[in-house]
Amino acid sequence: MPAHGAAPTTRGTTMSNLLRLLAQAHPNASQADLFSMLDGIPDKASGKPTQRRVGSRPRSDASMERRRRWASSGAMPPQLQARFTLAESAVMAVVAAEVAAKGACTLTVGHIAALAGVSETTVRNAMNQAVMLGFVRVEERRVSYARSLPNRVTIMSPEWNTWLRLRQRGVGANSCSPRIPGKKEGAAYGPQRAPGSREGSEVVLKADLRGPHRHK
Numbered sequence: 001m002p003a004h005g006a007a008p009t010t011r012g013t014t015m016s017n018l019l020r021l022l023a024q025a026h027p028n029a030s031q032a033d034l035f036s037m038l039d040g041i042p043d044k045a046s047g048k049p050t051q052r053r054v055g056s057r058p059r060s061d062a063s064m065e066r067r068r069r070w071a072s073s074g075a076m077p078p079q080l081q082a083r084f085t086l087a088e089s090a091v092m093a094v095v096a097a098e099v100a101a102k103g104a105c106t107l108t109v110g111h112i113a114a115l116a117g118v119s120e121t122t123v124r125n126a127m128n129q130a131v132m133l134g135f136v137r138v139e140e141r142r143v144s145y146a147r148s149l150p151n152r153v154t155i156m157s158p159e160w161n162t163w164l165r166l167r168q169r170g171v172g173a174n175s176c177s178p179r180i181p182g183k184k185e186g187a188a189y190g191p192q193r194a195p196g197s198r199e200g201s202e203v204v205l206k207a208d209l210r211g212p213h214r215h216k
Contacts, residue, residue: 066117070094077163083133088126090116095136095153100164105153127153135160 023029067090075093076084084092094115098105105112113120130136135157141149155161 063117066090066115070116073097074167075164077159080135080157080160084126084129087116087118087122088129090118091123091126092130092135095130096155096160096164099153099155100168103154106150108150 067087070090070093071081071086073093075096076089081089081092091112094107094112095105098107107115109120109123113123116123127136127138131138135155137154137156139152139154141152143149155164
């Protein structure tokens with residue numbers, strides 16, 4: 001059976017070639033030392049590609065700024081936010097801003113990822129974690145067999161809902177989240193105030209990370 005004998009033959013030839021190259025590179029080494037060097041060479045015969053470990057997305061200055069601003073906006077109670085990573089906290093803050101403004105979050109995964117400065121995988125991980133903890137409920141909206149509307153996310157945690165209501169009343173520090181741009185502005189913009197925006201334009205929540213204003 002040639003198919004079964006091909007792999008061992010190729011492996012044996014490769015090992016012989018490596019041993020010969022080691023002998024040429026180390027002419028004074030003994031045969032035992034050469035075999036020891038040979039054993040230290042990683043075995044690539046398995047054919048598995050080397051997996052490259054990367055972060056949640058390329059850490060550009062803009063994406064990292066958006067991520068930090070959303071995560072530090074105070075959109076979640078600290079004891080709940082402690083269950084998430086920085087990137088996942090940014091995702092939850094975007095969801096909370098939508099829920100506070102519209103009663104539910106119906107943004108797509110890609111839209112949330114662009115706003116929060118994270119990857120779509122991070123958005124899904126954050127949602128799964130929040131569902132598992134009972135903080136949110138994700139409702140699928142299937143239109144047909146091959147087409148669905150974006151999921152509808154609502155906050156189920158009474159503590160989190162109370163926290164958002166108090167923030168809307170201006171209670172507590174940092175009561176303003178970064179804003180979510182409207183459809184005309186596009187999802188490519190981060191949660192920051194558009195310069196020169198006219199009064200009356202669609203604004204969900206204004207960005208003011210310096211805390212609540214003090215009225216004189």
